[in-house]
Amino acid sequence: MCHCVEVTAASAIPTSSDRSICILGLGLIGGSLMRALQISGHHVFGFNRSAATVEAAVASGHDASTDLVATLERAAADDAVIVLATPVTTIEDLLGEVAAHAPNCLLTDVISVKQAVADAVARHAPGVRYVGGHPMAGTSRSGWAATDPELFRDAMWMVSTEDDTDPSDWLTVAALARAVGALVVPAAPDAHDRAVAAISHLPHLTAAATAAVGAGESELALRLAAGSFRDGTRVAGTAPGLQRAMLEANGIALLNVLSETIDRLLAARDELRDHGTVEILVDDGHRARLAYEAIAGSDPVPITGVVVGDPGWAQEMRRQAHQARVWLG
Amino acid sequence: MCHCVEVTAASAIPTSSDRSICILGLGLIGGSLMRALQISGHHVFGFNRSAATVEAAVASGHDASTDLVATLERAAADDAVIVLATPVTTIEDLLGEVAAHAPNCLLTDVISVKQAVADAVARHAPGVRYVGGHPMAGTSRSGWAATDPELFRDAMWMVSTEDDTDPSDWLTVAALARAVGALVVPAAPDAHDRAVAAISHLPHLTAAATAAVGAGESELALRLAAGSFRDGTRVAGTAPGLQRAMLEANGIALLNVLSETIDRLLAARDELRDHGTVEILVDDGHRARLAYEAIAGSDPVPITGVVVGDPGWAQEMRRQAHQARVWLG
The missing domain is CATH 3.40.50.720 (NAD(P)-binding Rossmann-like Domain)
Structure with missing residues (x-):
């Protein structure tokens, strides 16, 4: 080399x-x-x-x-x-x-x-x-x-x-x-760990929760499941021991982004219950996804x-x- | 016909x-x-x-x-x-x-x-x-x-x-x-609505929250984002008006599964904070994903x-x- x-x-x-x-x-x-x-x-x-x-x-x-x-x-x-x-x-x-x-x-x-x-x-x-x-x-x-x-x-x-x-x-x-x-x-190691907590470790937990709620609903639900469930729960299929090793080694950074995620979902639940809309979360998520696509989709x-x-x-x-x-x- | x-x-x-x-x-x-x-x-x-x-x-x-x-x-x-x-x-x-x-x-x-x-x-x-x-x-x-x-x-x-x-x-x-x-x-219409709240509408909210937390972390995070973030946030890219129309029309069923999701994430947060593990959520999610794959992957x-x-x-x-x-x- x-x-x-x-x-x-x-x-x-x-x-x-x-x-x-x-x-x-x-x-x-x-x-x-x-x-x-x-x-x-x-x-x-x-x-x-x-x-x-x-x-x-x-x-x-x-x-x-x-x-x-x-x-x-x-x-x-x-x-x-x-x-x-x-x-x-x-x-x-x-x-x-x-x-x-x-x-x-x-x-x-x-x-x-x-x-x-x-x-x-x-x-x-x-x-x-x-x-x-x-x-x-x-x-x-x-x-x-x-x-x-x-x-x-x-x-x-x-x-x-x-x-x-x-x-x-x-x-x-x-x-x-x-x-x-x-x-x-x-x-830097700490900046890396915060970043991957958000974009790699957190998605395992949201995927797991989504999968568990879907499977807990009914077999009919799993039969009707299509692209959004398939893609949104994919990483929950990783061997649990590997997931745990990865996530638990980054516990503090993961706690922070998990708490933020819960806060966002709680706000969406209140907005939906009290005003019948999910506007804020859907709009924020859409903007964020476009920001990701702009980076991932262009030449480095x-x-x-x-x-x-x-x-x-x-x-x-x-x-x-x-x-x-x-x-x- | x-x-x-x-x-x-x-x-x-x-x-x-x-x-x-x-x-x-x-x-x-x-x-x-x-x-x-x-x-x-x-x-x-x-x-x-x-x-x-x-x-x-x-x-x-x-x-x-x-x-x-x-x-x-x-x-x-x-x-x-x-x-x-x-x-x-x-x-x-x-x-x-x-x-x-x-x-x-x-x-x-x-x-x-x-x-x-x-x-x-x-x-x-x-x-x-x-x-x-x-x-x-x-x-x-x-x-x-x-x-x-x-x-x-x-x-x-x-x-x-x-x-x-x-x-x-x-x-x-x-x-x-x-x-x-x-x-x-x-x-039946009501059974359908409960099922799709879980496997189609909920994934839009977990995707939106995951995307928003990732983009809120840093551009470094979006640059490091790979398959788990890409797949886990895909549906957040759907036009926000279409997402809202779909989700808000199924508000009550969606509220139920959103609350269950929040409960699962809160339990995972407590488990991680107090015991350093995410075992329950990761194991539940993995079992659920395998149940889905068993249905989706076999002949109807x-x-x-x-x-x-x-x-x-x-x-x-x-x-x-x-x-x-x-x-x-």
Whole structure:
């Protein structure tokens, strides 16, 4: 991977395979990343606790093992970038093993909260260099069978960008995201966690409530259910353990947006009961959806004028990302 | 159309064009129905208030007019089935015109609430024969440009089925739904309204609240938004006037399911705040989603052993529909 500090053009995206990638956890995200990196010419190997998953990965031509220590020792020997890709509930033990067997490797992760992971790294692997990441990609399915090397194509990939982030390590992690087709969104861990509470974790709870009320109504209701119910409850189909791990690790930010959601629904209930209308909520929701469509539906606007490592680079990256811009290398 | 009372096999689905269909309102649903019926060989004509829509319909080879009285007089002369396909907020005047100019025609509708329409018919067109209907199909787009003759293929089409429903009229309306590829769900108006409050109207409010909270968080949040936000807020993109017309016409049923939703979210908030988990809501939502997928993902189970017009036929139809069965003719 490219270690140069100044990257100003898309043509400079590093895709070389001179640095190995070691992925811990080969579920939907880790497994898809393994497949995508292998296709893009990287040397990639990984660990998974379950022998069935490792067998499936090996059967499809990948380099995977159930031996964590051996995998980490190999990562240390290769100076590999280690990608933590297990549910957040399992990382403490893994981080201790990383610190013990590969303490000099650069560590990143693909977990959906960033502050809790950063705290866990500081506690359980205090000497390890770490730059967090979070690809905004997924499906309601899980496991190796659900992996897809195109999962990250044009997806947003948040990369933790703090004032003390090492520029070279940041570029290595950002280049990894770019190598599998993702667009880099630089953000601070706490800002990321508030954002994903609103746009990723909250939708699981509103989907769950909508699904439960619909199913509680009648089988007739489920028979009549069409597009609005199908799409509005889709994420409730994700394995409950994965949903809980994700949501509960971001509890405080989720509490805030859940409370705001309840307040909006209470106001709509009062408006409907007292005045027979749902105007305010419907209008607010429509405007919000159009704002989302304007961002999601147009070409990404690149972050410009920032040289990674120059004074203030991280702050300027974050400022532009807050205007919905992305880093394209 | 077939006027026989006994229909027991799918091969007996009436598709003849011996009875004209007159559609009032050529938006997404009415326009799609006009196109689908014309393709299936029916003689179909319609009315729309807006000249632009009528011009678009005529330009694509359809028989449409902005003259309501002339259209209704033609329906009366043809003994056409009249389909009311305008927003529920506009039907009172239209029903008065139907009663004045085509009082002997069979009337149906495609409006998303059934009790309010039945009440309006009783008030404004008291002598007119009426069997309500509601196709569970739509998109977040609207108007003639959004019409699609395949919109109703394999969709559920609720047909009002009360103890005093005329069997011959019921079969005419059910055959119209079948002619455009829909599956018939027989239900009482109030049961329908409770069901759609839960699976169609409520999702608009949870989508609106989720969208508003996401957009209120930050542009960074909207930039990071992926599948869960995209799908969970999709219906908030529907034109606000159409959403309000639909939701507010079903206000009491919607109030009930909205209150239940708020209760579930409040319980989840307390559980998260006090115990750090969202287990109950996530588990309930997951079970509900699987129950929905089991119904939506399997072949429809046909209603059997009912001869339309036999004693108790309507009650038996409703009983089987409450087990998620559909009438296939």
